[in-house]
Amino acid sequence: MLLFTPVETENLRMKNRLVRSATAESMATKEGFVTDEMVELYKKLAEGGAGTVITGYMFVSEEGRASYKMTGISEDRHVDGLKKLVSTVKKADRSVVFVAQLAHAGRQTFISPVAPSAVKDPFTGIEPREMTGEDIERVIDDFVNAALRAEKAGFDAVQLHAAHGYLLSEFISPHTNRRKDEYGRERAKILLDIFEGIRGKSRIPVMIKMNACDFVPGGLEVGEAVRIAKLLDDIGFEAIEVSGGMYESIYHQRYNVVSQKVGKSGEAYFRDYAFRIKEAVNIPVMVVGGVRSLDVAESLLEKVEFVSMSRPLIRDPFLPRKMMAGEADRSDCKSCNLCLTAIFEGKPLGCYSKN
Template identity: 45%
Template sequence: MELKTLFSPEKIGSISIKNRIVRSATYESMADERGYVTDKLIKLYDGLARGGTGLIITGFSAVDEEGPVGPKTVGLYDDSFISGQKKLVDAVHDYPDVRISAQIAHCGRQILLPKFQPIAPSPIADKFINRIPRELSTDEIQGSIKSFVDASRRAYEGGYDMVQIHAAHGYLLSSFISPYSNKRSDEFGGDTQKRTKILVDIYNGIRDEIGKDFPVIIKMQSRDDVASGLSIEEATDIAKILADTGYDAIEPSGGIYEARLKTKNALPSKIIKSREDETYLLPNAGELKPKIGNCPLILVGGIRDPLSAEKILEGGIVDFVSMSRPLICEPELPTRWRNGDFSPVACISCNRCLFNIGIKPLKCYSRASKSQ
């Protein structure tokens, strides 16, 4: 069998991607203490670009000094970050046709670093981190929209091919679209349209600032997995609003920190024990597809086998497949598959990369122990 579709080009907005393989955003904990790009971080991205991924999405990059996901989060909240970012982007662009998107985010109500105040649309206690977030005023929400627009402009000036807005996993933007964490009664809360307004305003703000030709994609919460949280049914309506607004691609994901209180095997990075556990967000993508017209859909979550990825792409529900843990373990995976070694990924989804992130720099623990 040939992997014809997996290795065929496709566009996101005006940008052509050489194959359908995306590196899903993965926090690296490799910036310096202030969020500046380091040589170690550049080396990681050089390896991913060399490995054949068509579109690399960076890890969580903070739009606000007070909104990092953990220690050594990359910063994009000041113009002084641009020159370091440019070095990272240039290292990736040294490889022909490899594209790179910055992922921009604010941790919101799930901030783990004690020195920062959790913030949210509403002061609903987060039972995972045991803190009550401060409710944002309407003016502060406008400030937050501006911080996403400014960070996008910095990504553009740093040479990135596109930007991904992180509106998943319970972080700030995800908490706005969720009926669980957003109980506001101003224009940013209430029905689905109002809870999604922040994402529409961010998109329009970016377009006003940097024009039409810079794709803006989104990692979108498609289910919270907590009682009274965002459901897939409502997520389909949100996806329609985002596609109609003009977002250039949607990568649906799910889960918030509090969902981990119920099960160790929570979204977004579920443990894969058998073939049946793979591609666990495909049903969600299938729900969204009919609502989003021609907006490209990126499938993330448990992609482990190239033949199944090929089949899914041929089926036409999704346009790209996106991986995080497999590419931590094997950054050269796309080239391996392209060269005809179709064996599934070496990643055993032990999730030690995830449990250690923020404590230590990103690495694959199972591969490290095998090579010792």
């Protein structure tokens, strides 16, 4: 099985090609500190057999908080808890590549919504404050400093969250970025500036999760996403995970684009977008979106290097190990999305399915 063969990126060696895709845990304290409940979650994921495990999004500044119980990496005082988290994962399986996802909510929050442009979000009903040049410089520094904290905590890499309508996603989208300055003329500039800021102080590998399509009128389309991906490849990003959609997409698609019902959409619903990007770049690409079965995962690996899963590993974190042992060839996750409903209600991440 190709899925369970080793693979290398520029700076990392993964024991297999299966990635646990980032998913909010809703398990931190109100200050963003790691809890024992969260440590246990990642211990099971490490023991479960995935070669790469990416954390749920962590806020790089208090302003960038997306939700209550979101994990923090915005201050030095968060590092001790993150060290404990990394230590537990490495004790469970030293070969696991453990990645910290860094995020800023942008306009998709009720806390302190800001955005590249003051475009109202119909999902929240909020019109965000348009960021000044000083705001942008501060956010870049916040991401850089968060990456340094991740390195201090022992993470193997970081992943910038530039998908699903959060701040970095808003910058690369023509729908939410209508600026006339340098950050509007080249909407990927903030990503390049963050990367260069990190690289000026650290060698920690930097991955990215980015939209290939926003699924909103006037939003990011795959052709533009391919152009941006080439820039990220050229500057030295480690890998690209390809996703799509934002909160607002539901008003134009009438369904949750990010977490589709696989029974209706089919598995690997972002595959064609990922394939388009992979055709244009040399760095590894990860396909995410409704992958449930071993045969589909194997077919994806004919064109990309990695397959990402989220909901199947919420259902059963030991699914990869069972697949390797021949005990399972697919997840029994039904895409009911009660796991995601729970975290939006402030409940801890877990499978709440009645099946």
